[in-house]
Amino acid sequence: MDDLTGFQRDLLYVIAGADQPSGQDVKDEVETYYNSEINHGRLYPNLDTLVNKDLVEKGQLDRRTNYYEISDSGQQAIERRREWEQQYISD
Template structure:
């Protein structure tokens, strides 16, 4: 997927572009497809999945800190507008941690979209995805 100097393999990038254009089955209940999501929204979903996997609580500040590894600065308004939009699209559920802090959880639809996208990207680059949750290899 990457060249030795850290750049994305051009053949893989072309294959990924084709795959993203043809993902009609990656649809949430609200009719939102993976391709409809902005890159930032996709990154938010990935951040929440990673934070959950690490056994941490995915709340706003934790999500922001995760995203700041990729983005120079994550503006508060941008993050929360996107979290609200993802909730409206039935891809996130919001729970209250305390009076001021909300926690966000991926819906089953969001998890399925993220998993399918991962499989497609791996396949486009000739990689195999191995299940780490005790499930079957894919």
């Protein structure tokens, strides 16, 4: 996960916390967090990067809509990241 941008990590976390969200669902959630509009030219290439790195799996809901799902390696990457963060954050 050390080779991901902050935006890509945020996308990964959103996907991990949802049940097979569509790209639009991911976009809506990230826009809420960033409090700004995310254009498709930024969103979909970054989602594709997560798929290409085997952190996320992509499926098809219908001819126009894809869904995204955290992969086992994506879940493991999040767990390793959280363990790393924990050493710097006190509860």
